Amino acid sequence: MKVEKVFDSFIINALIGGICVSIIAGGLGCFVVWKKMAYFGDSLSHSSLLGIAIGIVLGFNSTIGTFLVCIVFATLLTYLQNKKILSNDTLLGILAHASLSIGIIAISLSNQYVNLDAYLFGDILTVTDNEVVWFVLSTILVISTLFFIWEKLVLMTINESVAKAENINTFLIQSIFLTLLVIFVATCVKVVGILLITSMLIIPAATARQISSSPGSMALVSGLLGILSIIIGVYLSIFVDIPTGPSIIFTLTLFFIIVLSIFRKQTS
Amino acid sequence: MLIKAENISVVRNNKEILKNIDLTINPRDFITILGPNGAGKSMLLKCLLEFFSPDKGKIIKSDDLKVSYTxxxxxIDKSIPITSMDFxxxxxxxxKDEINNxxxxxxxSEILNKxxxxxxxxxLQKILITRSLIDNPNLLILDEPTQNLDVSGQLSFYKFLDKIYAEREISILMVSHDLHMVISTTKKVICLSNHICCSGExxxxxxDPEFINLFGHDFADMMSLYKHDLKHNHEGRESV
Incomplete structure (x- = not known):
């Protein structure tokens, strides 16, 4: 890669897409850490492969397919969690890998050439202009919604009963939060891929926890760390010629280790 | 009357957790609910808070009821960074000025920025109750507030609660096992074991034979001893 190509349009698109995803992840990731939903996020992203497969087989946009499948998955999961037939852990393990397997089977039966690597590890350098528009719009939607429900969601994350007693509709707020999470997953597949989505949520938030003293500042720091890692990760992948998704997550992890060794305050 | 449970019953997994409960809370009441584990104490509070609707009977609320709940x-999970003030x-x-007052x-004040x-x-309990008093409720519902406290923590907490009860136009409904700590302030005790076994001062x-039946002679004797001690001190103070 020559240096004059540093500002090529495909790199600019990649950076805008990545920055959008980092901003969303900054806000949502904190709640995933606080609510101990890392495995939930992982299962949700695994299920997105089924959405991609359905999109490919039926011939429509894979982002919409992912969104729909993830919504069904999240609803089913919440319903089964409330039924308490199985432990959460077991339930997530079953649903995540069942939908991942069905997704892979559907793709292989479709007899179409599909670059699985792109879905598993992301393909941020092929973000199109149209996709950039989708990234920006979904970022505005998610962040403004999150801003609107922020205090209620923080309160019910700290204690659901207290929130209920203060007449907060906890079911509604939780459903909105899960929908935002689904939008994030559908958006993020392109950037870091199914297997690395959860780390976009968890690593910046866990890093930010070490240097934050309020929920808001943790989200802000988390978003900034994500943005920084996207920029460094993208250029690192271009100059060293390594896959972009893993390069971004690797950068995030470096930040985590550096911050942890300097500021270690709390375990997240 | 602030809130009233009228003949409510709750069934979960074919078991009657609450059975024909009648309970009225009036302004300035201080009611303590006692009962063994699984007696339905928390469920009763949650019905009054309308987290669940009872399978039978109904909850009647007065128009000016403002309830807060701990x-x-x-x-608090360590992964959430938040100061007492922000919480x-x-x-x-x-x-912020009002909170400072x-x-x-x-x-x-000292723990506000922690x-x-x-x-x-x-x-943590004090912060929780301070938070719940912000909206000037007229009914405070507390579910085993001293469960995780050591004895000195319990004493200090009940002193705190006494002060609130004395200084504010408030009713208190509390689930607690520390009858000996609240016996001087609480006006009414209700013994719950899925149904109301007995209630009174x-x-x-x-x-009450039902009380002795539910908690055994030892507990009943211990409690009446506390009461006796208290009276004794009181008379002692008066004579000085």
Missing amino acids: PQDFV IMLNKNIK ISKEFNI QLSHLSGGE PSSITK
């Missing part, structure tokens, strides 16, 4: 087992202000329409009143996860159990309740 749940059982309130623990009190969360989802409340209040200025209230915190002086309740003697919690992280919630660094507070002791007793401090703390001094007379320990002699």
